[in-house]
Amino acid sequence: MARWLEIIEKKRMTQAKEEYSRFGFTVLESILSKEHLFELRSVIKDLSVNNSIDLYKDRSGLERRMEQFTFKNTATEELNNEIRELLHFLTDKSQVLFKDKVNFKPPKGEGFFAHYDGVFQFTNSNGDIRNGWYEYGNEYNNILITLDDFTRDNGPLEVAKNHRGDFEELLKNTTCDGSPNLKTDVEDKCDFTPLICGAGSVIVFKHSCPHRSAANNSQQERGSLYWTYTPSENEGIYRQYFKDKADSQNKNKSLTGNLK
Ligand SMILES: O=C(O)CCC(=O)C(=O)O
Ligand SMILES: [Fe+2]
Structure with missing residues (x-):
């Protein structure tokens, strides 16, 4: 059992599982030890x-994010295995890593417009239109590990209850411009919760949860690890995704957000 998973009370885990299935998101507050975080x-x-x-x-010109690093270091590789255990418990499904990033969000770093993850269309190298992440699966679970405290001032993640529907239905809620950003009227109907939590917290949310964040208006970095998993036995999906992404002409590569 993972070194940090075993310290979470059974009751807390059961509550997280219930929340996750009802709302599509849950937060396990400050569960990584100070040493682990360091x-x-x-x-x-x-x-x-x-x-x-x-x-x-x-x-x-500020650092925005880095990608594709998990299998280049044993600490991130081990953490990935621990997260897979956590997700298995929460979803009762075996999950594999689909993509990985760190969002740095330094002081004055941009926020993110309200969006789903993966719901957009792109053109591949043959000129064919493809359905975002739905080319690889139709269910994604994000794990965000806070590397710093998420406060009111530094543009914490804000999440709303997950929307139900297939790709076409969710796509209609977006701006349909190659990005997964939501139309303003859809965003206005969502009830966003700002997730104010300490460093070392684990936020779990489905790709179909509308989410957004403001710019970082504090003096400190607001970093997070952002891992996306999908129920599958095929670990090759990660390599395939990044290969296809490099080959595509997808605008989502530069997912932008609020500068304020
Ligand atoms: O870090 C944030 O505030 C949100 C990031 C996000 O949603 C994304 O990178 O897809
Ligand atoms: Fe996102």
């Missing part, structure tokens, strides 16, 4: 200066 931050720092890692900047 190790993770330092591993991420090292990875972010490693030339073989994909780093993206925002419109102001």
Whole structure:
């Protein structure tokens, strides 16, 4: 059993499981130890200066995110296995990693417009239109590990109850411009909860939960690890996704957000 999973009370885990199935999101508050968090931050720092890692900047040139690093370090590899156990418990399904990123959100770093994850269309290298992440599966579970406290000032993640529907139904709620951003009238009907929580918390949410965040208006970085899983036995899906992404002309690569 994972070193941090075993410290969570059974009652808390059962409550998280119920919340997850009712609302599509739940938060396990500050469950990583200080030492574990310290190790993770330092591993991420090292990875972010490693030339073989994909780093993206925002419109102001600030560090936005890095991707595809989990299998380049044993600490992140182990954590991935621990998260898979957690998700197995929460969903009763075996899950594999689909994609990984760290969102850095430094001071003044951009926020994110309200969006679903993966609900957009893109054109592949043959010029064919493809249905976002639904090319690989139709259910995704995000795990966000807070590397810093999420406060009112630093643009915490805000999440609303998951929307039900297939790809076509969810797509109609989006701006249909190659991004997964929601139409303003859809966003206005959502009841967003700002997830104010300490560093080392684990936020679990479905890809079909509308979510957004404001810019970081504090003086400190608001970092998070953002891992996406899908129920499958096929671990090759991760490699395939990143290969297809590199080959595509997808606007979602530069998912942008609020500068305020
Ligand atoms: O970090 C955030 O505030 C949200 C990030 C997000 O939703 C994404 O990267 O898809
Ligand atoms: Fe997202």
